[in-house]
Amino acid sequence: MGLISFLKEKFSKKKDNEKADAEVYSKGMEKSRQNFSNKLSSLSKKYKKVNQEYFEELEEILIESDVGVNLALKVIEEVLEKSKKQKITDSEEINELLIETLFEGYMDKGDSPTDIVFQEEGPTVLLVVGVNGVGKTTTIAKIAHRYLGMGKKVMLVAADTFRAGATEQLQIWADRLSISLVKGSQNADPASVAYDGVKKAKQENVDLVIVDTAGRLQNKQNLMDELSKIRRVMSKEINDAPHETFLIIDATTGQNGVMQAKAFAEVTKLTGVVITKMDGTSKGGIILAIRDELGTPVRFIGLGEKMEDLKEFDIDSYLYGLCVGK
Ligand SMILES: Nc1nc2c(ncn2[C@@H]2O[C@H](COP(=O)(O)OP(=O)(O)OP(=O)(O)O)[C@@H](O)[C@H]2O)c(=O)[nH]1
Ligand SMILES: [Mg+2]
Structure with missing residues (x-):
């Protein structure tokens, strides 16, 4: 057959x-x-x-x-x-x-888990990176929604202190989901906000802490320094944190997205990729390209703007969607 x-x-x-x-x-x-x-x-x-x-x-x-x-x-x-x-x-x-x-x-390239792998004890930390506008904040909200639905206690951390309005946007989602958000003042050191976040998560017995970052790619060295500082301070408070680092890629950017993925993989360790806006492109092959070029597994896929439109990536469903449909 x-x-x-x-x-x-x-x-x-x-x-x-x-x-x-x-x-x-x-x-x-x-x-x-x-x-x-x-x-x-x-x-x-x-x-x-x-x-x-x-x-x-x-x-x-x-x-x-x-x-x-x-x-x-x-x-x-x-x-x-x-x-x-x-x-x-x-x-x-x-x-x-x-x-x-x-x-x-x-x-x-191997069968890998898609769902977040939770620590046996203490908070599991997920760091989210990606360039502007790819859907980081929305995806964070969708991921939070997913694990809240599974009975996990979730907290958000606004370590994107660079862009005006970034924290407010995350605050709106935190309010809608009725979860807490740790934030700093505009232009505060992102690493200090991340540190406060994981510290509070530990005190409050949170299961999952999701950290939003500014992910500017214009200067690779700065980005590398910023992300390694964030990682370093978090691991001081929680062993091996961040346990997961997801890179968000906008499917509609095509091969440019593949370039971004390569660049981020050079500056920080990634445990997964999330492809967003799959519904907005006719060129869904980007998933295969990323897997081929980086070997990093695609963990989730954004198929629309609603909270429920984030799905675990599954190659069967993907090929079914690509070739067969309803
Ligand atoms: N159709 C569709 N739209 C999406 C999806 N994911 C995100 N978006 C939209 O993409 C736009 C940008 O999303 P954000 O979450 O603000 O992106 P961001 O990466 O946080 O952006 P910055 O904070 O400005 O860097 C919003 O209008 C989202 O609704 C998706 O899977 N499908
Ligand atoms: Mg954002």
Whole structure:
């Protein structure tokens, strides 16, 4: 059975609550699916039997979906090899082979947890980084909402003391979620706010502390210094903090997002990536590109503006959203 039929069968058997998740994926990835699947099916119609041009066009489709040139080349080569070995010339079957190859490529990098891994004792600290406007604050609120729903005690820390209004924005979310926020004055040292935050979290037996940062990339050395100072002061108060560092990437920025990911990976240790605004792009391949270039797992994916639109990243649901849909 091909992967597409397998995914269809798997999703038809899902329980109601899982179906709701699949629905969010399906809806959030509508633009990407229209772009990718439609191109694939018109390609199959154009070439019943495959040839050199077919593979060139297939490669083009991958590149246009933002999976990145390197990965596109690698995948096409693999598909070509497999199709020769298995003597497949039917274009629809080749498309199935392509999806399978994308799946295997992702899984080859290892199966990693998506949910936050909680410390057995004391607060778990999540540091959130990323450039301006990618959706850091919104994602923090969504993550807080998710774990509040699981009965965890959550606290927010506004260590973005650089941008005017950043703290106020986080305060609005903290109020809406009825959780506490630790903040400093404008232009206060972000590390001192982060320190106050983890200290208070420890005193108040918080399960999860989420720290928002300013993440300016204009000057790598400054960013590196700032983030390492934040990490250092937090680890003084709580062992091994931050336990998780998530980089937020806006899917609509395409290959620029991949560049950001590389730059951040150079300045600080990342344990995961969150891709936001997936619903706003037709080029959903960025997830595969990031995994391929960095090896950092995508932990969550933002598929809309509502609190419930943040989902754990799951390669099956992703490929289902990209290729099959409802
Ligand atoms: N459609 C959609 N919009 C999103 C998603 N995530 C965030 N946004 C929107 O993106 C915009 C920017 O989000 P913020 O959370 O303020 O981004 P930020 O990274 O904190 O921005 P700065 O603090 O200015 O650096 C807001 O309008 C959000 O509603 C998503 O998954 N889908
Ligand atoms: Mg913000």
